[in-house]
Amino acid sequence: MGKILFYISTFLFFGFTIFSEDTRLLEREVTVKAENERLDDFLNRLSQEIGGVFSYSPSAIDISQRITGEFNDKSCREILEEVFQGKIRYKQKGNYIILSPAPPSDKEITVSGYLVDENSGERIRNATVYDPITLKSSTTDEFGFFEIAVKNPTKENLELIINQERYTDTLLIDQKQSSFKRFFLKRETAETLTKPMKDFLQWAKESIGVKNSKNVKDTLARKFQFSIVPFVGTNQKLSGSVVNDYSINLFGGYSAGTNKLELGGLFNLDRGQVSGAQLAGLVNQVGGSVKGVQLAGLANVNLDSLSGFQGAGLTNFTLRGIRGVQASPLLNVSGGNMDGFQASALINYTHKNAKGVQAGILGNISGGYVEGFQFGLFNYADSVNGASIGLLSFVRKGYHTLEIGADEIYPINIGLRTGTRGFYNILSAGIRPEKADSITWSFGYGIGTSPRLGKKTYLNFELNTSQMNKGNVLTTNLINRAYLGLDYQLAKGVAIYGGPSFNIRIFDSSYNDHPETFGYFTPRVFGRKTFESTNLGQEIWWGFRAGIRFF
Template identity: 55%
Template sequence: MKKITQIFAIILLSSFNPLEAMNFQTGSDKTLDEAPFSQTDSLKTSEKPNALHSLDQKIKTIQFDPFGKNLKDTTTASFQFSFVPFVGTNGTNSGNVVNDYSFNWLGGYSAGTNKLEMAGLFNINRGDMRGVQMAGWFNQIGGKVEGVQLAGLFNSNLDSVKGVQLAGLANFTTGSVDGVQMAGVANFSPKKVEGVQLAGVMNFTAEDLKGSQIAGVLNFAGKTVKGSQSGLVNYARKVNGFQLGLINFSDSISGIPVGFLSFVKSGYHTAEISVNEIMPFNLAFRTGKREFYNIVFAGIRPEWDNQVTWSFGYGVGTSPRLGKKTFLNIEVSSEQLNRGRVEALNLVNRLYVGGEFQAAKGLAIFAGPTLNFRVYDTSYSFHPDLFTYTKTSVHSDRYHPEDLGSQFWLGFRAGFRFF
């Protein structure tokens, strides 16, 4: 065991100072099985503590500062190899050397990389990284990145990125991004992004985006988007392009937000009271832009019955301008009609084409015909009657397999809009 300890100490010391390690090894040439104690043995015994003391002093002088940017005393090396930080060809000077090629068995620590760096677990550069950097766990850069970063978990940079970042979990930078960020979970930049952010959960930039954000859940751009956002939820202040998602938010947009619900602060918002051939009282809310908007609505038919007939639905529409105060409305919607609880399929699908006249500021009158197609569960016997206030005729009544029925008729819609 003592011999193994001596060998390890020689290797470790050689990474710090090869000359000193040679002296240490020369002082320990004799084996433990040689002659009894002699003057040479006495000298060997006296040299060991001095060498170990020197090793201890060198270890104490090691400075590990992965986030420090004071790179005044750096040197360059064409090649380096290390097992872990400070145990390698650059020794205790690792943090002050910029390497062209760097290979780290477990992890490496340097002042920067010019061409290629690879590690089994991690790479830590105090300064810039130019070229290609790969790590099983993470890459940490204190300066700029120009090239390609690949990490099993995350890439973290304290300056700008120009190139490509790929990570299993996240890419993080405190500077701007010019290129591509791809991550399994999230991409983050507090500065502008020019290029593409692609993430399984979230993309974030606090400033402008020129390009595209694609995420499984959330895309966030703090200022202007010149391009597109695609995700479940999209947010930007100003959009010169389009948003595609379940929910879209923006202050203004030059293109079209496409989603289940889009809210544009300077866009199209109306509240509506209307009547149709089935329901005498309906409330609806429109949001988006006149070029494309979403509609959520509900209706009720008061009756002297314990179970009130009511409905709820969703639709989309467009409203091009015809004149100074007139607009055309083209809308498609689907409405579930119920008596009491929702217990069976009873959908009224409706195409509406009508006219809108802006009678006063914030007030419009609209009316038009509808084409209605009902799909319902024929095995359920308690559907509400369709027409109790109007005399509307069903033109087609058919039965289909799987207990489905369909009906077709012409109807109308009319009412007031407030905005």
């Protein structure tokens, strides 16, 4: 039984200790009265009221001074300020409040207090209080308390700016001595709906520096700044509200913008506009527009527009339009219009209109019209005034036809054309029904152009290659064709076509079971050759094509 009581008492003791340490003794509100009472006696009574212990040296504090006053529903901090008139500093450590003399007022003063809503009486948390000259700043805590130390005070009044999402004010402080008071602020009548930050700083949204950036609406300016990491530098915790001409970031920095040059060992983060040049070892992110050159080892991310050059080791992203050049090996993205040049080893994407050139080895995408050229294996656009050149291009408002026709080899040919009349891709297939066990068939790919000759007449010039097979695909048997013909529109969505073709067959001469090239019509074949070094054979002839097209 004794052991159980011991464990319970130990648990309660440590629990009380932890609770006491977690509780802000200085913020406990109490009601006490004193009439000509010695300071040490008054502090003993006050310590009992707040549940803590005052620690001080009797030689440093005049404990014999007399205290007279009535303190109703005031925090311990406010009571100490009224008693000592700013001549004593205090801080909580565990369950103790340590009192020590303040520095002489000619060397340093402290401005502190509570920010309180004028109407509701509620304390205002997460407000930024700063000196616009020295950029010294403080952010109010959960009790609305702030504190700023001013070294070497002058005779002039100190101006402090207060900013919070719903409050803005200016304080004029007498610098002759330290001061503490409650500052009552009036909420702005025209409240604005604040949007969440559009960038990847969500990890730091509760930090003091980012709160300052949200609170401080004024734009501060500096010629030069140096930082090690965000908020650790010459602009201190107000760096997110300062626009710099020159900015050097050892590892990374965070600012309101840059006018001329910004260098970052790893990253640069700018809330606003960047002009000139911005270079980072890994990432640049800009919340405003970029005018100039932006280079990054991995990625550039702009949440507005770009006018200039953007180059990255992996990807470039601009939320709005670009006027200039984007170059990267992986991906270029323009969320608006593109006027210039996009070059990527993989994909270029423009959400709206593209004017200029998109060159991506894998592909290019434009959500609007393209005025210029697309070069890539796969291309997509809404409409094109120019050409989309690649393995397969699809233009939503472009040239799309399905044809059924015949030539000297196959009585049935089916072809799909997609792209623009300036340049289109052709997917084709042919079949020759036979009585044999295996049918003769082919599949092929080609490119073509179709300029207008008259109101209903178009010229077709096409290059096509197809693999001719009997049953399975077993060996090389290519029919390479150049076609020049006419396309006449009978009605909307219906046309007939026809014209001559020049054909070269390249086949495996060591294989003896090729299908017969011609089944129902045999043209004159010339230019038969065999290349023994490569086991390839050649045949040349003139042929024809004709049929009907839809769409």
